[in-house]
Amino acid sequence: MAADRTEELAAAVTKAAAAGNPLRPVGGDTKRDFGRAVDAEPLSLAGHDGIVEYEPTELVITARAGTPLAELEVALAERGQMLGFEPPHLGDDATLGGTVACGLSGPRRPYAGAARDYVLGVRMLNGRGEVLHFGGQVIKNVAGYDLSRLMVGAQGTLGVLLEVSVRVLPVPGHEVTLVQELDAVAALESVNRWAGQPLPISAACHDGERLRIRLSGTEAGVRAAVTQLGGAVDGDGAAWWQALRERALPFFAGDRPLWRLALAPASAQPDLPGTWLIDWGGAQRWLRSDAPTETVHAAARAAGGHATRLRPADVEGPFQPLPEAVFALHRRLKGALDPHGILNPGRLYAGL
Amino acid sequence: MNDTIHDRRTIDRIALVAALRAVLPADAVLDQPEQLRPYECDGLSAYRQLPLAVALPADTDQVAAVLAACREHGAPVVARGSGTSLSGGALPHPDGVVLSLAKLNRILAIDPINRTARVQPGVRNLAISEAARPFGLYYAPDPSSQIVCSIGGNVAENAGGVHCLKYGLTVHNILAVEMLTIDGERLELGGDAPDVPGYDLLALVIGSEGMLGVVTEITVKLLPLPSCARVLLGAFDSIPAAGDAVSRIIAAGITPGGLEMMDGPAIQAAEDFVQAGYPTSAAAILLCELDGTVEEVEAQIDEVRSLMQACGASEVRVAQDEKERAAFWSGRKNAFPAVGRISPDYYCMDGTIPRRHLARVLEGITALSEEYGLPVANVFHAGDGNLHPLILYDANRPGELERTEEFGGKILELCVEVGGTITGEHGVGVEKIDQMCVQFNAAEIDQFHAVKAALDPERLLNPGKAIPSSARCSELGGMHVHGGQLPFPDIERF
Structure with missing residues (x-):
């Protein structure tokens, strides 16, 4: 049953602010490890759910933060639409709010945009428990600072999301996955060359042995691209991309430390020991490696990117340290939205 | 007028100019009235104000030195690109410095392999696409002023254009x-690699109207x-029929590169001006551009034509060649100057x-038009819901500008009332500052000010723009319409 718990949630935040008690906003708790451990009382968004507005011809859906992501995607699929950033669920209980707060995107991201690109507006609680509305339900909107996109990836440290409006896309009429036997270097060269051409590519991933390309669009457009690019058609392509999106491929199994490096897509492979899986046409590179944290950070930085340590959790947290001036600005913004420092303190970085 | 916009400061003008001259070449500091005159307004020429001085730095270090001098003297700084803002975003402050970024104009x-361009802020929008063209690439956002507007100004305003539905905003x-x-x-905000750690400061800065940094x-x-772009023109006897066609095209899963609507007065003005071949008896026309690979576009043309006909289009034409495609677009692209020909002045909402x-x-706009006795022509980015009503008026008639502004304000309030926004792509600037009080409540306005204070506690960067003071909103009183809920929704408003 859909329910609006805004008043109760606002009261909880107001009370916590007055007492100086930290809160940890929780949706489905499926991304608990994507951040530092926070010693705070959970503020559950469960039950604050339901689709508030969905008019397919407007290409926008608005739902409460606790709405299960799976439920939202079913509603969209019934009308031939989808979330263009293909968010990883990473568990059955993933919610819209948690997904947007974590800002994760799936295989379509380099070709269709990231989570933040699809967020049009939010209703939220700031750290004073005030209900605020930023952005809206329309694609073009430049009134006021863009605080709705600032919430994406902030993991509830700047506000508690109550309701999110996201832009949606039509499900492509036709999709085909091609497989080519190429090594990583050749694959990076090919996918970046193709990305500069008007081709209907919607995902490109090298799994260590072969390159997979997903093509999406009209049947005629996809067929022409299949002819141009060549390679074998993978009949199980859809399942493979789904497994990649959910980090369920064999590559992600086991205990060896799991890293995600974000780089300019055509960057050369960093000189790090371990095994690689290259997604996002080269812009997101997964690494299983025992290399020390400092070594991975340094290699990512040298390549103009950054690294995130997904597993195992350690006390420093997953994220690469920020430059001092940028971190100082983070702290001032945190103070502007959460002056009592009660929202998920320390979740992204110690002292934030 | 200006004293209600600007919070005044007491500045030692002579010392400020001397401080600027100490860090910039002599010809890069302007302070004589005849030198300042070209900077007194931007694209919203109804608002004019001379600054104390104009600084024209040539590199980042000089920009930093100008900012340091202004900070030391407590002088407001208004950054300016090409000065094409339609909302007064680059209107000078009477006690401040205009910081022109025009000399930072290098690509x-x-x-080409990572598909990026690194440019200085004074580079013209179109110049980026021209430089990228040899590599088969382009920069997608195309505000109508793209021949002259600067990319730095585009960043400040989060500029749009006609292709936003498919390719996004700035x-x-x-x-x-x-x-x-x-x-x-x-x-350094953002990066060549996606999804930098920490907060999305890049998103915060884009569209912040020069108020958070330079x-x-x-x-x-x-x-x-795209290897192929084709355009269809559909003529309709009523606006709802044209609107229905837009919805049906989107519902069919088609994302056109451009989808534009014009109403009768706009069609007539454009046709009189450029002879685009528009059907002047139509109540509305739709221009639908499809781009992509040849195969994709061919398949979609037939579908869009059928959809338009199913919605009662009296005529559907497909441009047969590049010349005809350019002709179809010429009317739309010249709609503003076309309206400028038939009226002494026009005000673009x-x-x-x-x-x-x-x-x-x-x-509602038609009813308001009759109430105020001012004609309106409408052009509409139909794909993304961005409406540009052009109010026709004569600034030489006493009181007519004020009536026009009031009319315009009512249109924006109507947009908020149906769940929309007061500005899609032109920015708030000074123009829509009062309507901000309609779209945002006091707590939201205060939150904006707190964010501003995190970056610019002395309010030196473009003060008086974009975000109204809480006091100004409470003086206007009780206008707030939120989420489409007006106070007293039963009262008829048009």
Whole structure:
């Protein structure tokens, strides 16, 4: 049953602010490890759910933060639409709010945009428990600072999301996955060359042995691209991309430390020991490696990117340290939205 | 007028100019009235104000030095690109310095394999696409002023254009900026790699109207040029029928590169001006451009034609060649100057609405037009809901500008009432500052000010723009309409 718990949630935040008690906003708790451990009382968004507005011809859906992501995607699929950033669920209980707060995107991201690109507006609680509305339900909107996109990836440290409006896309009429036997270097060269051409590519991933390309669009457009690019058609392509999106491929199994490096897509492979899986046409590179944290950070930085340590959790947290001036600005913004420092303190970085 | 916009400061003008001259070449500091005159307004020429001085730095270090001098003297800084803002974003402050970024006009690098360009803020929008063209790439956002507007100004305003439905706004097409804060910090926000750790400061800065920092370098995303673009023109006997066609095209899963609507008065003005071949008896026309690979476009043309006919189009034409395609677009692209020919002055509004309320909003505008005795022509980015009503008026008639502004304000309030926004792509600037009080409540306005204070506690960067003071909103009193809920919704408003 859909329910609006805004008043109760606002009261909880107001009370916590007055007492100086930290809160940890929780949706489905499926991304608990994507951040530092926070010693705070959970503020559950469960039950604050339901689709508030969905008019397919407007290409926008608005739902409460606790709405299960799976439920939202079913509603969209019934009308031939989808979330263009293909968010990883990473568990059955993933919610819209948690997904947007974590800002994760799936295989379509380099070709269709990231989570933040699809967020049009939010209703939220700031750290004073005030209900605020930023952005809206329309694609073009430049009134006021863009605080709705600032919430994406902030993991509830700047506000508690109550309701999110996201832009949606039509499900492509036709999709085909091609497989080519190429090594990583050749694959990076090919996918970046193709990305500069008007081709209907919607995902490109090298799994260590072969390159997979997903093509999406009209049947005629996809067929022409299949002819141009060549390679074998993978009949199980859809399942493979789904497994990649959910980090369920064999590559992600086991205990060896799991890293995600974000780089300019055509960057050369960093000189790090371990095994690689290259997604996002080269812009997101997964690494299983025992290399020390400092070594991975340094290699990512040298390549103009950054690294995130997904597993195992350690006390420093997953994220690469920020430059001092940028971190100082983070702290001032945190103070502007959460002056009592009660929202998920320390979740992204110690002292934030 | 200006004293209600600007919070005045007491500045030692002579000392400030001397401080600027100490860090810039002699010809890069302007302070004589005849030198300042060209900077007194931007594209919103109804508002004019001379600054104390204009600084024309040539590189990032000089920009930093100008900011340091202004900070030391407590002088407001208004950054300016090409000065094409339609909302007064670059209107000078009477006690401040205009910081022109026009000399920072170099394209620093094009990286064809990573599909990016690194440019200085004074580079013209179109110049980026021209430089990228040899690599088969272009920069997608195309505001109508793209021949002259600067990319730095585009970043400040989060500029749009006619292709936003498919390719996004400025915020979707910028990868990184280098920004100077008023404190003199040089920050790298965003990056060549996606999803930088921490907060999305890049999204915060884009569209912040020069109030959070001064951007000195920009990395933009480049896209492959589509191999094919075709345009259809549909004529309709009523606006709801044309609106229905838009909804049906979107519902069919088609995302046109451009989808534009014009109403009768706009069609007539454009046709009189450029002879685009528009059917002047139509109540509305739709221009639908499809781009992509040849195979995709061919398949979609037939579908769009059928959809338009099913919605009662009296005529559907497909441009047969590049010449005819350019002709179809020429009327739309010249709609503003075309209206400028038939009226001494016109005032361009910029609201966005959920598309399904188009007929209701246009009816409301018609009723207001009769009430104020001022004609209106409407052009509409139909794909993304961005409406540009052009109010025809004569500034030489006493009181007519004021009536026009009041009329315009009512249109924007109507947009908010149906769940839309007061500005889709032109920015708030000074123009729509009062309507901000309609769209946002006091707590939201205070939150904006707190964010501003995190970057610019002395309010030196473009003060008086974009975000009204809480006091100003409470003086206007009780206008707030939120989420479409007006106080007293039963009262008829048009």
